[in-house]
Amino acid sequence: MSTVSLTITNTLTGRKEPFETIEPGKVKMYVCGPTVYAEAHIGHAMSAMVFDIIRRYLEYRGYQVIHAQNFTDVDDKIIVRASELGISPDRLAEDMIQEWMAQTAILNVKPATIYPRATQEIDTIQNLIEKLISTGHAYHVPGSDVFYRVTSFEDYGKLSHRKLDDMLAGSRIYVDPNKEHPMDFVLWKAAKEGEPAWESPWGPGRPGWHIECSAMIQRHLGGQIDIHGGGSDLVFPHHENEISQSESINCGRGLARYWVHNGMLQLSGEKMSKSEGNFVTIRELLDMGGGEIFRFMVLGSHYRSPLAFGQETYDAARRGLERLIGTVRDLDRRDVPGERPDHPLADEVDDVRSRFESAMDDDFNTPVALAALFDLARSINRESEPTPAVRYAQAALQDLAGVLGLRLREPEPRTSDSGPYVDLLVQVRDELRAARQFELADRIRDRLSALGVSVEDSSEGARWRWNA
RNA sequence: GGCGCCGUAGCCAAGUGGUAAGGCAGGAGUCUGCAAAACUCUGAUCGGCGGUUCGAAUCCGCCCGGCGCCUCCA
Numbered sequence: 237m238s239t240v241s242l243t244i245t246n247t248l249t250g251r252k253e254p255f256e257t258i259e260p261g262k263v264k265m266y267v268c269g270p271t272v273y274a275e276a277h278i279g280h281a282m283s284a285m286v287f288d289i290i291r292r293y294l295e296y297r298g299y300q301v302i303h304a305q306n307f308t309d310v311d312d313k314i315i316v317r318a319s320e321l322g323i324s325p326d327r328l329a330e331d332m333i334q335e336w337m338a339q340t341a342i343l344n345v346k347p348a349t350i351y352p353r354a355t356q357e358i359d360t361i362q363n364l365i366e367k368l369i370s371t372g373h374a375y376h377v378p379g380s381d382v383f384y385r386v387t388s389f390e391d392y393g394k395l396s397h398r399k400l401d402d403m404l405a406g407s408r409i410y411v412d413p414n415k416e417h418p419m420d421f422v423l424w425k426a427a428k429e430g431e432p433a434w435e436s437p438w439g440p441g442r443p444g445w446h447i448e449c450s451a452m453i454q455r456h457l458g459g460q461i462d463i464h465g466g467g468s469d470l471v472f473p474h475h476e477n478e479i480s481q482s483e484s485i486n487c488g489r490g491l492a493r494y495w496v497h498n499g500m501l502q503l504s505g506e507k508m509s510k511s512e513g514n515f516v517t518i519r520e521l522l523d524m525g526g527g528e529i530f531r532f533m534v535l536g537s538h539y540r541s542p543l544a545f546g547q548e549t550y551d552a553a554r555r556g557l558e559r560l561i562g563t564v565r566d567l568d569r570r571d572v573p574g575e576r577p578d579h580p581l582a583d584e585v586d587d588v589r590s591r592f593e594s595a596m597d598d599d600f601n602t603p604v605a606l607a608a609l610f611d612l613a614r615s616i617n618r619e620s621e622p623t624p625a626v627r628y629a630q631a632a633l634q635d636l637a638g639v640l641g642l643r644l645r646e647p648e649p650r651t652s653d654s655g656p657y658v659d660l661l662v663q664v665r666d667e668l669r670a671a672r673q674f675e676l677a678d679r680i681r682d683r684l685s686a687l688g689v690s691v692e693d694s695s696e697g698a699r700w701r702w703n704a
Numbered sequence: 705g706g707c708g709c710c711g712u713a714g715c716c717a718a719g720u721g722g723u724a725a726g727g728c729a730g731g732a733g734u735c736u737g738c739a740a741a742a743c744u745c746u747g748a749u750c751g752g753c754g755g756u757u758c759g760a761a762u763c764c765g766c767c768c769g770g771c772g773c774c775u776c777c778a
Contacts, residue, residue: 250708270778283778313776393707396773402706403774410775445776467778468709474777499709500772509777536727537717541710542771549716552728556716559727562741595718603718607726617742674737681739692740 242297242597244463245540247471247495248395252599257462258493263294263301264457266492267348268449268466268474271308272332273317277515278530278545279467279501279508281343285531286498286539287465288345288641293596296639305348306452307333310355310432310442325432329355339518343527344641350456354448358434361443361451364481365423365436373484374423376438377414382424384446387417389480395495396472421477423447446477453482453491464492468499468540469507499542508545516545525647526550532557535602535640556610560637561644563613564630565701566622572631579625581615585632588612592636602640609636647702658689662698669693 242255257263267287270280284305291301309329318328333353341347354361365382368374373388386392386400393399400419411418422444427433433440443451453461466475475495482491500507508515521530533553537543576582588608595604612633619626637644661680668677681691684700691700 268778271776276778280778286778311776396707398707398774465778468772469777472707472773473775498778500778502771505770507772507777511776532727533716541717544716548728552716555729556727559742601718603716603727604725607718610726614743618744620742669737672737678738685740690740693736693738694741695736 243599244494244496245599246493247475247497248490248492250397253494255494257299258460261299263299263463264304264461265291265294265301265463265465266304266306266449266453266457266461267464268470269305269307269351270332270336271311271313271445272329272336273311273313274332274510275517275519276332276336276339277508277510277517278521279515281339281518281521281530282501282534282543283465283467283498284340284345285343285534285641287496289535289539289602290463290465290496290600291346292639292641293600301349302457303346303348304350304352304452304456306449307336307351307353308445308448309333309353311445315431339522342522343518343531344643346641352452352456354443357448357451357455358443360455361447362424362434362436364447364451364454364485365438367485368423368481371485373481375416376424379426380412380414381422381426381441381444382438383415383420384423384477384481385416386419386421386480389484391483392419392480393476395476395479398472421446421473423481446474447481449474449478450481450491459486460489461492463494463496465496465498468497471495471497498539502542502544504546505544507542526554528642528645529554529557531641535606535642537603539600539602557642560609560613560633560642561646563616564634564644565646567627567630567634569631571622571624571627573624573628577623577625577628579623579628581619581625581629584612584615585629589632589636592639596639605636605640609633612636658684658700662691662700665691666697669698 243252244255245252265287267283269284270276287303287305291303294301307329310325314325314329318325321328333351337347365374368384369376369382372385374382374384376382393403400417403419424436424438424441424447425444426439426441432442434442453464464475464478479491483489502508503514503516506512506514521527529550530553533545533549534543536553536556588611591608591611592605595601595608598604612629616626616629616633634644661684665677665680668674668680684691688703689700690703691698
């Protein structure tokens with residue numbers, strides 16, 4: 237095993253802690269996925285990317301990562317929305333899941349190891365609830381729901397660092413009179429006429445939101461996990477409730493060693509959210525060709541901080557990313573020397589890699605890791621000839637960027653079949669330039685630019701690329 | 705009302721005790737037929753006030769401003 241000194245900020249303790257896995261070399265990571273009732277927005281994409289980056293780095297560090305990401309595929313909002321659309325809740329959920337899978341693939345998010353769904357965990361969920369009732373941690377109100385009894389768990393509030401008493405003060409507008417305590421939450425929700433329902437000892441109904449995660453973790457990852465992740469908006473009540481459910485019947489073993497939460501994506505100063513209606517969908521982002529640009533934005537600030545999405549920051553990210561792409565543009569992996577060249581650039585690579593690793597070891601400090609990559613890019617660009625040392629450094633740059641999930645490829649052309657014609661125009665223009673027909677050559681360049689093609693001249697002839 | 709986070713150059717953003725990484729934008733150069741790209745040079749004393757310290761962006765207190773959670777939410 238390598239002597240890794242990785243540290244992670246743990247929401248549970250509020251501190252940065254050395255990362256130690258339960259099993260050597262193996263990481264069990266569970267990340268809360270979306271409730272699939274509507275198109276996902278880029279806040280969801282951000283969260284998926286953050287944990288993708290964490291996963292990639294853990295794998296880079298030699299860990300085997302078992303990554304589970306759930307889908308909440310039964311819930312009030314799904315039912316409401318499906319009925320608005322005139323389709324079944326199943327259908328809606330399935331469509332949204334397929335879309336999520338396709339979009340995260342384009343965003344270069346590595347597929348999770350397993351994708352559990354609430355509706356496929358009903359047995360486990362019911363068993364858990366039964367156990368919670370029999371141990372006095374939950375109660376069934378006949379004709380109503382099954383609730384978790386928050387006062388039965390003395391650690392309630394330990395994740396979000398609040399006390400039950402403090403939460404009551406300015407809290408809810410409406411409290412279900414069936415609850416013993418206002419903070420008690422639903423484990424099993426009785427179905428109304430026409431709603432999706434499963435038979436249970438407490439009547440037909442469906443699982444409450446929080447219980448599915450406890451069940452999935454127990455069934456798919458078996459007991460305690462290393463990392464539990466999600467957006468910071470899930471700390472309370474979702475993750476707090478998960479802890480109480482799982483730990484109250486697990487004899488005090490911690491559900492997860494490290495609780496990791498990403499900051500919220502903001503749009504015009506406020507949290508991006510479906511219910512608030514201020515959001516940019518992943519589809520819109522991808523239509524702009526902004527998948528990798530967005531990842532670059534995410535990498536540009538620490539994952540725990542809020543990130544503001546806006547045209548200015550988007551453009552800045554695009555330009556920065558273009559610089560890195562330009563640095564490895566002409567790289568052909570076949571030209572990369574197998575041996576480390578004896579050259580100052582190779583020393584620079586060593587130095588950059590070491591800075592990259594220290595940064596990532598320090599609670600996944602991606603802004604600092606990126607800074608190291610930009611320094612390497614500058615050193616590479618300083619070289620005028622594509623020597624083996626340059627190829628070596630370019631490959632290293634691309635590899636390290638790859639650990640962050642950046643592909644560093646040229647943007648794809650929108651019209652894929654026009655390439656040969658652009659080639660032709662650029663060649664003709666080269667000949668015009670050779671004949672010193674600059675006026676005509678400039679006009680071609682201007683016209684191509686208007687069509688989204690950048691032409692760059694050099695002593696070896698012109699090259700062109702699609703603008704992002 | 706309770707809990708927590710944040711406020712660093714025009715913009716984004718690292719940095720938690722020893723005199724401020726990186727990116728974008730801007731300015732001046734080099735290269736180029738011109739441009740683009742690239743390269744070189746170029747900018748901040750860290751929201752305000754007070755305190756601790758030999759020394760603070762970094763610790764403490766107060767104030768101002770912003771955000772998140774306390775209700776479904778990545």
